[in-house]
Amino acid sequence: xxxxxxxxxxxxxxxxxxxxxxxxxxxxxxxxxxxxxxxxxxxxxxxxxxxxxxxxxxxxxxxxxxxxxxxxxxxxxxxxxxxxxxxxxxxxxxxxxxxxxxxxxxxxxxxxxxxxxxxxxxxxxxxxxxxxxxxxxxxxxxxxxxxxxxxxxxxxxxxxxxxxxxxxxxxxxxxxxxxxxxxxxxxxxxxxxxxxxxxxxxxxxxxxxxxxxxxxxxxxxxxxxxxxxxxxxxxxxxxxxxxxxxxxxxxxxxxxxxxxxxxxxxxxxxxxxxxxxxxxxxxxxxxxxxxxxxxxxxxxxxxxxxxxxxxxxxxxxxxxxxxxxxxxxxxxxxxxxxxxxxxxxxxxxxxxxxxxxxxxxxxx
Numbered sequence: 463x464x465x466x467x468x469x470x471x472x473x474x475x476x477x478x479x480x481x482x483x484x485x486x487x488x489x490x491x492x493x494x495x496x497x498x499x500x501x502x503x504x505x506x507x508x509x510x511x512x513x514x515x516x517x518x519x520x521x522x523x524x525x526x527x528x529x530x531x532x533x534x535x536x537x538x539x540x541x542x543x544x545x546x547x548x549x550x551x552x553x554x555x556x557x558x559x560x561x562x563x564x565x566x567x568x569x570x571x572x573x574x575x576x577x578x579x580x581x582x583x584x585x586x587x588x589x590x591x592x593x594x595x596x597x598x599x600x601x602x603x604x605x606x607x608x609x610x611x612x613x614x615x616x617x618x619x620x621x622x623x624x625x626x627x628x629x630x631x632x633x634x635x636x637x638x639x640x641x642x643x644x645x646x647x648x649x650x651x652x653x654x655x656x657x658x659x660x661x662x663x664x665x666x667x668x669x670x671x672x673x674x675x676x677x678x679x680x681x682x683x684x685x686x687x688x689x690x691x692x693x694x695x696x697x698x699x700x701x702x703x704x705x706x707x708x709x710x711x712x713x714x715x716x717x718x719x720x721x722x723x724x725x726x727x728x729x730x731x732x733x734x735x736x737x738x739x740x741x742x743x744x745x746x747x748x749x750x751x752x753x754x755x756x757x758x759x760x761x762x763x764x765x766x767x768x769x770x771x772x773x774x775x776x777x778x779x780x781x782x783x784x785x786x787x788x789x790x791x792x793x794x795x796x797x798x799x800x801x802x803x804x805x806x807x808x809x810x811x812x813x814x815x816x817x818x819x820x821x822x823x824x825x826x
Contacts, residue, residue, distance in 0.1 A: 525548070544601060562609070564595055569590070569617065571589045574624050579631055584675050586624060589648070589668065615656055623651045645670050
């Protein structure tokens, strides 16, 4: 009986399913997961502000591009480690990385208002500052002024220096007279402060665009420029006229000098011809004189020789011979009482010469 009862108890209806006891063992994990996800979301919002930074923070390998160096922060503290271009490793979520450019870069500063000494407001639409951060000064510069060091020493400094310059000069000086000097003045001013406080920043050049001024004043400047242009054109025309007159004068002087030189050459040529003719005439005269002298000497010599010959011939016998020949050759014969006398007289003349000749010989 007892066995039968025991069998009935075993074969009785099944017991209802047992529900889990939440008071013992495990429990619901939904609140824990919710808290964990909320913590992760808050952590992501606080420590990971952007997707790129998230990728950079979570990545182990990072790349430093050419022309840059890599700088690192750990727990907000700047590390002295500086890496060159290439691939490098870092601790994710702990070490923060930034690529800092160390080659030439151009910072563009826009819309810089300034008031001139006379109270006129002008605006520089664009100023370009070419600068470079020296590699050896990257750590010191970032330590003192952060990654955005150019905001302090370029953008804000340009505003300050432009306002300083404008407040000390008139609109005429800023817009026209000294505009070509603003570039150098800004460069020197920026470089002076950078050299003193941030020596790692090198200012290469500054390019300043023409400032904008009120339309009424601009029209006045344009009218002034037109008048100045007219004056310059008039002055230039006068200068051109003077140059032309001077050129004509130089041409006339050159022509006169040329003619004078030609005349001088011609005169020298004529003088040379005259001198040559004179010398020829002198030579001809000398030749004629020598020839005449030679002829005279020859005549003189001939005469002397003839005189000597005649002297030798002047003998009574020769004279008598010549007298007889003359009488013989005479075609006229005179008759009268004087004819014998004439003959006698000729004979007496011969005797006279005969007597004179020995006396001369004795005197010689």
